[in-house]
Amino acid sequence: MLHLINESPFESNSLEDCLRYASKGSPILLYEDGIYAAMAGTRIADRMAGVAQDHKLYVLREDLAMRGVDKLIAGVNEIDYDGFVELVEENKTASW
Amino acid sequence: MAKLMIVFRTAPYGSIYAFEGLENVLIMGAYDQDISVLFIDDGVLTIKKGMDNSGTGIKDFSPTFRALEAYDIEKIFIDRQSMEERGLTMEDFVIEPEVIESGQVEKMMEEQKNFFMF
Numbered sequence: 001m002l003h004l005i006n007e008s009p010f011e012s013n014s015l016e017d018c019l020r021y022a023s024k025g026s027p028i029l030l031y032e033d034g035i036y037a038a039m040a041g042t043r044i045a046d047r048m049a050g051v052a053q054d055h056k057l058y059v060l061r062e063d064l065a066m067r068g069v070d071k072l073i074a075g076v077n078e079i080d081y082d083g084f085v086e087l088v089e090e091n092k093t094a095s096w
Numbered sequence: 097m098a099k100l101m102i103v104f105r106t107a108p109y110g111s112i113y114a115f116e117g118l119e120n121v122l123i124m125g126a127y128d129q130d131i132s133v134l135f136i137d138d139g140v141l142t143i144k145k146g147m148d149n150s151g152t153g154i155k156d157f158s159p160t161f162r163a164l165e166a167y168d169i170e171k172i173f174i175d176r177q178s179m180e181e182r183g184l185t186m187e188d189f190v191i192e193p194e195v196i197e198s199g200q201v202e203k204m205m206e207e208q209k210n211f212f213m214f
Binding site for chain 2: 008011036066067069070
């Protein structure tokens, strides 16, 4: 199952909630304010590096650019809107 | 002259709050008030450098923060912990707010006639 996160991890529990239930290997896509979870150097960066190992972690490039976020933790896959659509076509989705 | 503070505590594009906050700063600035601006929590992300909104149809309003000086708004502060938790340093911002500690925030708010959270 594809897990979708669009809220900042500093303001919302949606990412934490998702991680409690997501099976190892399930893809996770961060978009809108969700992309802040993939920023390098944050207080959750170490944890997110682990998440990127246990899951295929995607971020939406347009949302990174809009927010001026260019330094990411290791192991994150940037995708564009077409990639977003492909992921949604290939998987059942859960929006947290 | 009333002491007024506008507090930014949300990220710039996930909601309309930050943009509304900036509008408020500019409107009050036009009325010659004693205005302070404070960035805390995800609000520090509103002044992140390097935003590129081309092709999104959404206005990048971060450059407008650089115009605050023209409105004589010079009391601009940022919470150190909020920056550090997000891995940001002063080089990451479009303006140079004065860095304060979280323990100073409440006192600053109390000194105002009014403060507004966005």
